[in-house]
Amino acid sequence: MTDLPALPVLRLEALDASGVVTGSAAVGPGDGKVVVGPFAVAVSIGTASPTGLAEVALSVLPTGPDPVTGHLRLVASVAGAADPWWMIPGLFYGENRPADCDRRFPRFEAGADDPAGMVSDHWSFRADRAATPAVFAWGAAGGVVVATDEVTAAGPAGIGFAHRADDADVHVVVPFREDPVTYYGSGTPLPAQAAAHVWRPGERVELRISAGALPPDRHAYAPVLRAVHERNRPLHPVEPWVSVPDAATIAAEGLVRWHYDPDPGVLLETVGFDREVSGNDGRPVDRQAMHVGWVSGIPWAYALLAHGRRTGSAAAVEAATRVIDFCCATLSPSGTFWGRWERSRGWTQSWTPIKDGLHARTLGEATLFLLRALDLDDRAEWITAARSNLDVIRDRQRADGNLGSVHHAEDGRVLSWAGASGLTWIAAFCSAAGLDADGSYLAAAERAGEYYARFVEREFIHGAPEDVDLAPTSEDGYAAVMAYVALYRRTGAARWLELATRAADWMLTFRYTYNVRFAPRTPLGIYGFATRGGDQASPSNQHLHAYGLVCTEELAELSAATGDPHYRERAEEAVACFRQLVPAADGEVNAYRGMITERYYQTECFQPKGMLLTLSHAWSAGVLLLACEQLLGGVAPAGT
Structure with missing residues (x-):
């Protein structure tokens, strides 16, 4: 991975309670400060690990005098992705649902907008749907990944992706938003759901998200997930009831x-x-x-x-x-x-x-x-x-x-x-x-x-x-x-x-x-x-x-x-x-x-x-x- 950039292209987005983007700002390596919609965010980006992952620390403070109900989203992009490949561990693989599959559940299709049929060019999910709360995307020349914990200081996290012409975006959003619909195990989807968080004036919220660039091989997910597993193993014990x-x-x-x-x-x-x-x-x-x-x-x-x-x-x-x-x-x-x-x-x-x-x-x-x-x-x-x-x-x-x-x-x-x-x-x-x-x-x-x-x-x-x-x-x-x-x-x-x-x-x-x-x-x-x-x-x-x-x-x-x-x-x-x-x-x-x-x-x-x-x-x-x-x-x- 020595030939890879330390980080993909990153941006922060503020969303209101309905999901409308109210502000956006690019973020890059090192430390800095940006204003994104109603938030002032101190950004500190660490050095990429051997797997390509780097920690993105966000210190978020509302700028106005009133409480804000909304979301903050970190987006990573990979260009040259006219035909992208997605992976959310345990949750989404490529197109996810082949066109001729009889079972109806979320499917990706470029340019699609059929929420009732659960076919879309963008999806966002609550993080606990994923075996590891991470999103991978690949284009022709490389890939990108973002990862988070299930629960953050701003509530339960969300993860997802979107396709824009020749770009593939992956994101972490806090608190979570499900979009365009919510899947509940049935061929008939539920309306999109979202968690709520009130960002209060003077109350700083600390967030930790990971992001990284990947080589073109889709199997590049393996060392990333292994590293996450090794980090989590002592933090998430399992205690069997019986021998x-x-x-x-x-x-x-x-x-x-x-x-x-x-x-x-x-x-x-x-x-x-x-x-x-x-x-x-x-x-x-x-x-x-x-x-x-x-x-x-x-x-x-x-x-x-x-x-x-x-x-x-x-x-x-x-x-x-x-x-x-x-x-x-x-x-x-x-x-x-x-x-x-x-x-x-x-x-x-x-x-x-x-x-x-x-x-x-x-x-x-x-x-x-x-x-x-x-x-x-x-x-x-x-x-x-x-x-x-x-x-x-x-x-x-x-x-x-x-x-x-x-x-x-x-x-x-x-x-x-x-x-x-x-x-x-x-x-x-x-x-x-x-x-x-x-x-x-x-x-x-x-x-x-x-x-x-x-x-x-x-x-x-x-x-x-x-x-x-x-x-x-x-x-x-x-x-x-x-x-x-x-x-x-x-x-x-x-x-x-x-x-x-x-x-x-x-x-x-x-x-x-x-x-x-x-x-x-x-x-x-x-x-x-x-x-x-x-x-x-x-x-x-x-x-x-x-x-x-x-x-x-x-x-x-x-x-x-x-x-x-x-x-x-x-x-x-x-x-x-x-x-x-x-x-x-x-x-x-x-x-x-x-x-x-x-x-x-x-x-x-x-x-x-x-x-x-x-x-x-x-x-x-x-x-x-x-x-x-x-x-x-x-x-x-x-x-x-």
């Missing part, structure tokens, strides 16, 4: 006690915390269904099986074996698993709106964990099911390596090639070494690895979850990490290790680097829930979830392979985060022992900030169990 062994025991008991139904042998996807209000022991609110992978099914049955083998729990082994048996007993006519079982109609398609569609990520994840289960129990029916899934997906692979995203349950046609949901199959193929006599599975994995590399290198991986269509998600990051670590494990090729590292950095953009401040009377505030280590699910689903625990072992492998402890430490940090709010006894967290929620509401989306979803999810208990078993050494990836 790793106890978390494993509680999660396993929760799966067996609440989610397992021996008739016909399923892990019910969701179970309500409240067992009385709806009558019949709460069963009317429980989701009487099971996906074969992803939100239920084989992956978490595998974790339960591993736990049962390690601890000698016959109940865990019996439940896990029965679930895997049930999934393997009835394959779709096309030769893969079905997508989902429903009590009312049996095995059926995935959640995709495409008729008779089976989602590649769900099928691939089920097959991957079935192969891991075979390391613990070499059952003929499981081998048959694994071979069938592997063979038909291998045979459908396109010449360029694409494995398809949605497959027809009856005739096996690939119904969609869009996105990167086929990534999970790479790990499955790599894990089938014992079944790969002719090497065709590994060859398919390597072809797919080259095809899906374009998503990792573009810093836009999308399509993994069934329920958010083509949005970029944290789950795409997990799939990519698992895929490229698996390829490296099998081949030792430096190409795969490089992609695994790059994918891990992108995945970690979704991981919170700080503890969100909650109102003291909200559930998360009362419990003192620490968000550092939790992942934003996606720009579409803005809540924290624990699915990142699925690649705990892979991140540890990546650290071992690179000699960089960062990835293992971040994996352990996530396990620490989700050992909070684990009910060890009936009644804790308004739940029963072993019930694990899916959603922690760290921002205003779906529910008010500070709440948690009062449903236990099979995958939430399962992924915590998996990670704990991996840390305890009870499991290892198939193929090792």
Whole structure:
């Protein structure tokens, strides 16, 4: 970074309560004073760090005799950005929502002004929507970043960007403004919201913001976010409620006690915390269904099986074996698993709106964990099911390596090639070494690895979850990490290790680097829930979830392979985060022992900030169990 300017072009703007700019002034290196609208601001800009970030200290004093209600905004610009690339960690990636994505949430488009459709050339958000309150932008020749803390001396911060012809602007605004609309998890936006702060005469407000210039490589975000994480780690502690062994025991008991139904042998996807209000022991609110992978099914049955083998729990082994048996007993006519079982109609398609569609990520994840289960129990029916899934997906692979995203349950046609949901199959193929006599599975994995590399290198991986269509998600990051670590494990090729590292950095953009401040009377505030280590699910689903625990072992492998402890430490940090709010006894967290929620509401989306979803999810208990078993050494990836 020695060839970069110490700072990008910066300016300060004053905004009134309605958001109208009332004053603007350029600021540059060193110390100085400027008048911006109703504010006199002393500016002190420090020296850029090796990451390119410099501290911008602002000492703000109203100039008039009357109180001022309004905002102060620091803007950094990069020129030569006719086609800009944006990133707000966990919140906004490039265009963010592809034009053909069925799910509606904020999208960038140059020159657009469609607030109702959530398509705009400028966006501003409250800072707690971001895993790190920072905004990156790149043009043709370089990039720029601004960063802040969630809460400032002038109230909660906001972050955002705007496109102006050939310039890309990124900003921090205090207190926050959301513009042009507020996204609350629905396809119908809410009116734009803003926090209020009264700047009082004679009352000086001290603000600290960071800004920096970046090289053209979009991956330049990685050292910046790592530096922020390292700074925050001692300032934002995470205190787990239970030990790793106890978390494993509680999660396993929760799966067996609440989610397992021996008739016909399923892990019910969701179970309500409240067992009385709806009558019949709460069963009317429980989701009487099971996906074969992803939100239920084989992956978490595998974790339960591993736990049962390690601890000698016959109940865990019996439940896990029965679930895997049930999934393997009835394959779709096309030769893969079905997508989902429903009590009312049996095995059926995935959640995709495409008729008779089976989602590649769900099928691939089920097959991957079935192969891991075979390391613990070499059952003929499981081998048959694994071979069938592997063979038909291998045979459908396109010449360029694409494995398809949605497959027809009856005739096996690939119904969609869009996105990167086929990534999970790479790990499955790599894990089938014992079944790969002719090497065709590994060859398919390597072809797919080259095809899906374009998503990792573009810093836009999308399509993994069934329920958010083509949005970029944290789950795409997990799939990519698992895929490229698996390829490296099998081949030792430096190409795969490089992609695994790059994918891990992108995945970690979704991981919170700080503890969100909650109102003291909200559930998360009362419990003192620490968000550092939790992942934003996606720009579409803005809540924290624990699915990142699925690649705990892979991140540890990546650290071992690179000699960089960062990835293992971040994996352990996530396990620490989700050992909070684990009910060890009936009644804790308004739940029963072993019930694990899916959603922690760290921002205003779906529910008010500070709440948690009062449903236990099979995958939430399962992924915590998996990670704990991996840390305890009870499991290892198939193929090792």
